[in-house]
Amino acid sequence: MLKLTKKVDYALLALSFLSQQETGKVVNIWEISEAYQIPTEILAKVLQRLSKKGILQSHHAPKGGYSLKKSSKDVSILDVINAIDGPVAILSCSDSHDKTCQQIDNCDIRSPLEKIQGKIMWLLEEMSLEEFTHSVPTTGGVLHGSINLSGQPRYH
């Protein structure tokens, strides 16, 4: 299904939490897990990956914890998904060249779907953590402001 994993949810929640602290504030796992009722062990793994990918800075000591390494507007949802789940792939066969797929040659669905995937990635890249801090006006973004040529409903 077209669904985010819980780990990504946890990551986003944690990052949202951090981006609402005073900048540079160091927060430990327990505080975050407490705030959102997330099991500490799994949150630990999630935050580790985020720090490996340069999104968080870890402070490995008593009174330590994690802090944001970048400005919240420089971290996109796509960055987070990439850090936690790896690259987005709508199709299971879209990673380079999947040997198991017999019908690459006569597969008509691949390239249209890759087009959609590209657009989804772009959407995810457009939105930054900043949007999670309450007071941000509205999303902006091309799609939002553009004219709906389709005659179809827009869902937002």
Added chain:
Amino acid sequence: MLKLTKKVDYALLALSFLSQQETGKVVNIWEISEAYQIPTEILAKVLQRLSKKGILQSHHAPKGGYSLKKSSKDVSILDVINAIDGPVAILSCSDSHDKTCQQIDNCDIRSPLEKIQGKIMWLLEEMSLEEFTHSVPTTGGVLHGSINLSGQPRYH
């Protein structure tokens, strides 16, 4: 992960196959399963759901099978996903009101992500089966023609 299920893949392949036949042509499961190496039993289920949702017409008899019920340009990817997997939900908690989610009140990620979900649904609704038949020009759609305000790469 943000991935389509195999069943949806199968459905799209089958529909792509059907939309490339002469209109109204009746094709049975075996032919499709043969063309793409899909297990017949599971393909059967997939096609059944598509016919329940009014995308396919079933012909329940010898020399029977399935045919497209609508024009391929009137069936969107979203229609197919809805028929096979049920409604798209990026977040596990976004179906009406999930009791298990303790922090609905202080959840900052929900509404921004629902916004993204809406846009994804719109993308999926914009693309029809017609795009799978080779000779179609290019996608059209608002996103494609719009100006990229972001300064970021576009992925397509």
Added chain:
DNA sequence: ATAATCGCAGATCAAAATGGTCTGTGATTA
């Protein structure tokens, strides 16, 4: 009318992905 050919339906099993737990290690600082 009846047998062959097709789809319909539900139960059930297998595999994979994900979520979660457990145990122990290593860095830093009070």
Added chain:
DNA sequence: TAATCACAGACCATTTTGATCTGCGATTAT
């Protein structure tokens, strides 16, 4: 040097998904 924190990897549980099995029901050609 002991307390507090992150780090790391193995491991198990759960859920989702994919696939299979069995039997039934509709339609048509003979």
